[in-house]
Amino acid sequence: MSDAVIAAKEPAKVELEEGKNYFFCTCGKSSKQPFCDGSHSGTDFTPHMFTAEKDGKAWLCQCKRTGKQPFCDGSHSKL
Numbered sequence: 001m002s003d004a005v006i007a008a009k010e011p012a013k014v015e016l017e018e019g020k021n022y023f024f025c026t027c028g029k030s031s032k033q034p035f036c037d038g039s040h041s042g043t044d045f046t047p048h049m050f051t052a053e054k055d056g057k058a059w060l061c062q063c064k065r066t067g068k069q070p071f072c073d074g075s076h077s078k079l
Helices: none
Strands: 012-016 021-024 048-051 056-060
Touching: none
Parallel strands: none
Antiparallel strands: 012 056, 021 048
């Protein structure tokens, strides 16, 4: 599998709703970062589905190198 495109070198601040399912972009090509828009079609990538555990703000990874997908773990600081 090839490396994902780095969409940005900073996390995206998003508002999540408890119990709602989200589809996080893993390929880096989505125009709706950090969420999937289907741009991975024809690649080895698939979106990462997650359910928000609580209402509120979250910082989602856009460099696609995090070890805590979909959340930012600071990996962008090493790029």
